[in-house]
Amino acid sequence: xxxxxxxxxxxxxxxxxxxxxxxxxxxxxxxxxxxxxxxxxxxxxxxxxxxxxxxxxxxxxxxxxxxxxxxxxxxxxxxxxxxxxxxxxxxxxxxxxxxxxxxxxxxxxxxxxxxxxxxxxxxxxxxxxxxxxxxxxxxxxxxxxxxxxxxxxxxxxxxxxxxxxxxxxxxxxxxxxxxxxxxxxxxxxxxxxxxxxxxxxxxxxxxxxxxxxxxxxxxxxxxxxxxxxxxxxxxxxxxxxxxxxxxxxxxxxxxxxxxxxx
Amino acid sequence: xxxxxxxxxxxxxxxxxxxxxxxxxxxxxxxxxxxxxxxxxxxxxxxxxxxxxxxxxxxxxxxxxxxxxxxxxxxxxxxxxxxxxxxxxxxxxxxxxxxxxxxxxxxxxxxxxxxxxxxxxxxxxxxxxxxxxxxxxxxxxxxxxxxxxxxxxxxxxxxxxxxxxxxxxxxxxxxxxxxxxxxxxxxxxxxxxxxxxxxxxxxxxxxxxxxxxxxxxxxxxxxxxxxxxxxxxxxxxxxxxxxxxxxxxxxxxxxxxxxxxxxxxxxxxxxxxxxxxxxxxxxxxxxxxxxxxxxxxxxxxxxxxxxxxxxxxxxxxxxxxxxxxxxxxxxxxxxx
Numbered sequence: 001x002x003x004x005x006x007x008x009x010x011x012x013x014x015x016x017x018x019x020x021x022x023x024x025x026x027x028x029x030x031x032x033x034x035x036x037x038x039x040x041x042x043x044x045x046x047x048x049x050x051x052x053x054x055x056x057x058x059x060x061x062x063x064x065x066x067x068x069x070x071x072x073x074x075x076x077x078x079x080x081x082x083x084x085x086x087x088x089x090x091x092x093x094x095x096x097x098x099x100x101x102x103x104x105x106x107x108x109x110x111x112x113x114x115x116x117x118x119x120x121x122x123x124x125x126x127x128x129x130x131x132x133x134x135x136x137x138x139x140x141x142x143x144x145x146x147x148x149x150x151x152x153x154x155x156x157x158x159x160x161x162x163x164x165x166x167x168x169x170x171x172x173x174x175x176x177x178x179x180x181x182x183x184x185x186x187x188x189x190x191x192x193x194x195x196x197x198x199x200x201x202x203x204x205x206x207x208x209x210x211x212x213x214x215x216x217x218x219x220x221x222x223x224x225x226x227x228x229x230x231x232x233x234x235x236x237x238x239x240x241x242x243x244x245x246x247x248x249x250x251x252x253x254x255x256x257x258x259x260x261x262x
Numbered sequence: 263x264x265x266x267x268x269x270x271x272x273x274x275x276x277x278x279x280x281x282x283x284x285x286x287x288x289x290x291x292x293x294x295x296x297x298x299x300x301x302x303x304x305x306x307x308x309x310x311x312x313x314x315x316x317x318x319x320x321x322x323x324x325x326x327x328x329x330x331x332x333x334x335x336x337x338x339x340x341x342x343x344x345x346x347x348x349x350x351x352x353x354x355x356x357x358x359x360x361x362x363x364x365x366x367x368x369x370x371x372x373x374x375x376x377x378x379x380x381x382x383x384x385x386x387x388x389x390x391x392x393x394x395x396x397x398x399x400x401x402x403x404x405x406x407x408x409x410x411x412x413x414x415x416x417x418x419x420x421x422x423x424x425x426x427x428x429x430x431x432x433x434x435x436x437x438x439x440x441x442x443x444x445x446x447x448x449x450x451x452x453x454x455x456x457x458x459x460x461x462x463x464x465x466x467x468x469x470x471x472x473x474x475x476x477x478x479x480x481x482x483x484x485x486x487x488x489x490x491x492x493x494x495x496x497x498x499x500x501x502x503x504x505x506x507x508x509x510x511x512x513x514x515x516x517x518x519x520x521x522x523x524x525x526x527x528x529x530x531x532x533x534x535x536x537x538x539x540x541x542x543x544x545x546x547x548x549x550x551x552x553x554x555x556x557x558x559x560x561x562x563x564x565x566x567x568x569x570x571x572x573x574x575x576x577x578x579x580x581x582x583x584x585x586x587x588x589x590x591x592x593x594x595x596x597x598x
Contacts, residue, residue, distance in 0.1 A: 056503045057502075057503075058499060058502060058503060077502050077503060077505050077506075078503070078504060078505015078506075079505075080503075081503075082499075082500070082503035084496055084499070084500065086496055088494070088496055088497055088500045090497075090514075090515070090518065092518050092521075101504065101514075102504045102505075104514075105501070105504045105505060105506045105510055105514075106504075106505065153504065
């Protein structure tokens with residue numbers, strides 16, 4: 001197996017609330033191999049987003065460390081790409097200028113950043129919209145742009161927090177396939193959060209099932225399905241068995257929440 | 263003959279089962295003479311739907327089955343109210359007509375003695391004063407004076423207020439400390455300070471600019487601060503996750519997000535700035551349309567009051583239209 005790219009080392013998170021201490025994360029250990037695709041699934045409030053905020057350096061964990069390439073990156077911002085469910089495209093910028101935002105912040109010259117972004121825009125289904133403003137685009141296209149913005153950073157680790165949560169089912173399936181293509185092309189290490197068990201299995205090498213109160217990892221399920229994956233693989237008995245297992249684990253953990261998510 | 267018609271009736275409703283209206287029409291035709299009904303009833307016993315209604319209808323309602331049917335129907339459906347738009351020319355014609363009627367009525371009333379010329383003056387006298395005001399009087403100097411103090415107060419107040427509002431983004435503590443002062447200054451009737459401002463800044467243009475600035479500054483500050491508070495926290499999160507500095511977030515996210523808020527008060531501010539300038543001239547001034555109004559009022563020159571007020575209105579409309587136009591351009595520029 002490839003070396004570990006991202007290591008979440010014994011991370012705990014407690015918040016002080018008026019009602020007393022709230023234990024959001026309890027001793028999370030997670031090793032993500034280089035260039036792999038792993039998913040976190042779990043009921044609402046299990047701390048998936050808190051993990052992402054910690055890895056992205058936006059929150060300091062109460063305990064534990066985050067290591068990228070074996071180097072301590074706890075509390076450091078700009079070390080990983082982070083994409084939220086909202087596309088957060090800036091309405092006053094064209095699509096191209098939105099996508100180069102990360103490079104611009106890192107100090108890359110505008111002309112050079114645009115030159116790097118344009119071929120990618122065209123290759124990944126946004127040709128003809130280079131100078132369009134976000135409001136002219138469909139939800140799927142906006143998510144593509146947001147994802148390209150994340151990928152264009154010179155970071156090897158990408159965190160995707162329910163990126164397709166707000167899309168309709170059809171677009172969602174197409175976006176999953178598009179994401180896999182991108183992932184294969186770019187060779188990034190991806191951590192993906194979703195509510196959708198099928199989505200998690202279809203995309204990932206490993207699915208981590210989380211439990212709530214406190215947030216913790218209750219099971220790690222390797223997905224040994226061959227790649228490249230086609231949509232048809234979701235109908236195979238192996239896939240069904242994995243799905244069954246994940247759903248079973250989630251159901252034991254929080255039956256009511258699963259119904260919300262479904 | 264009755265048999266064939268009964269057949270037609272019997273066959274039409276089942277296919278036309280979808281729209282109700284079809285069925286109703288078919289029944290109306292069939293029930294116009296009672297005999298086919300009977301024939302149909304006995305006929306093939308066709309369609310479960312067909313015999314039911316005519317069999318049930320006569321005992322409930324009056325002898326004529328058609329009457330019963332119509333009573334069962336609801337009142338005629340209410341229609342969407344339709345308002346016809348007049349052509350623009352007609353609207354303008356009526357608008358001009360009203361203005362002419364007011365002026366003519368005023369003039370006639372003044373000549374005939376219904377209207378006291380001493381208090382209300384009369385259009386012909388106002389017109390004469392207007393020509394004098396613009397030819398031998400200081401109309402242009404007064405307009406320029408009022409215009410200058412309004413525009414300067416507008417720019418200073420809008421810029422300083424927007425900058426102040428934006429500055430609150432930098433520190434939550436600073437914003438919290440400043441909050442009560444801002445609210446206090448907002449609720450204070452700024453015009454009540456006008457005499458003090460005139461004392462401090464003198465009777466020249468500075469005091470007019472200062473009052474206009476005081477009025478516009480608060481509006482811009484509060485609106486911009488509201489814009490700052492409305493900056494999407496997830497947007498900030500995105501910027502920081504990309505490794506942005508605070509200055510980068512401020513320049514590339516906060517300012518562009520707040521620009522629509524800043525621009526949205528321009529129209530309000532131009533009106534407020536004019537009010538400020540006029541009040542300053544009321545208190546003490548040697549020039550300006552406000553001074554002309556006060557002077558005319560104190561010397562009972564009512565025609566001059568009307569002239570100055572009219573010129574002031576024209577100035578206000580001109581500035582408002584210009585600023586609205588600039589505001590639209592800027593909003594479009596922001597949205598791309």
